Amino acid sequence: MTGGVELREMRWWDIAPVLALEDELFPEDAWSAGMFWSELAHARGPRATRRYIVAENGEGRLVGYAGLAAAGGLGDVQTIAVARDQWGTGLGARLLTDLLQHATAFECEEVLLEVRVDNTRAQKLYERFGFEPIGFRRGYYQPGNVDALVMRLTVQGTETDSDGC
Numbered sequence: 001m002t003g004g005v006e007l008r009e010m011r012w013w014d015i016a017p018v019l020a021l022e023d024e025l026f027p028e029d030a031w032s033a034g035m036f037w038s039e040l041a042h043a044r045g046p047r048a049t050r051r052y053i054v055a056e057n058g059e060g061r062l063v064g065y066a067g068l069a070a071a072g073g074l075g076d077v078q079t080i081a082v083a084r085d086q087w088g089t090g091l092g093a094r095l096l097t098d099l100l101q102h103a104t105a106f107e108c109e110e111v112l113l114e115v116r117v118d119n120t121r122a123q124k125l126y127e128r129f130g131f132e133p134i135g136f137r138r139g140y141y142q143p144g145n146v147d148a149l150v151m152r153l154t155v156q157g158t159e160t161d162s163d164g165c
Contacts, residue, residue, distance in 0.1 A: 010052035017062040025081050028144045051102040066095035070106035077113035092125050114148035
């Protein structure tokens, strides 16, 4: 555990505290409750295609969360967020490690993600895990019209053809 922080599966009752952290960290482009409900609807059961987790400190406060979608051999990191008072503790790396372990369980050959071009802290984390930049999505983050850097990780032990499909 990092500083008494435990990771566990996100459940419906986590949506309210997740939204509070989401609004604090991403005020311009925060996800809605409906987006989280939709993702969680695909996170349980034998046909699950999602993995959503939360990080909770020893006092029961939610201090981070992350989500992965998987389909057809491709994983997509949907979101990773860590409370500001937890930055630098390794919590982001723990969340990403969990998602990548589940990408392997989902038999993903590649994992993609988008990260704001101005979020160098997150970009450095992803690079440490082996993600490489492959392009940009102009104006991806709205309403601020901020570009996204698209990054890709080839999951160890898998092979893809030259165009990454």
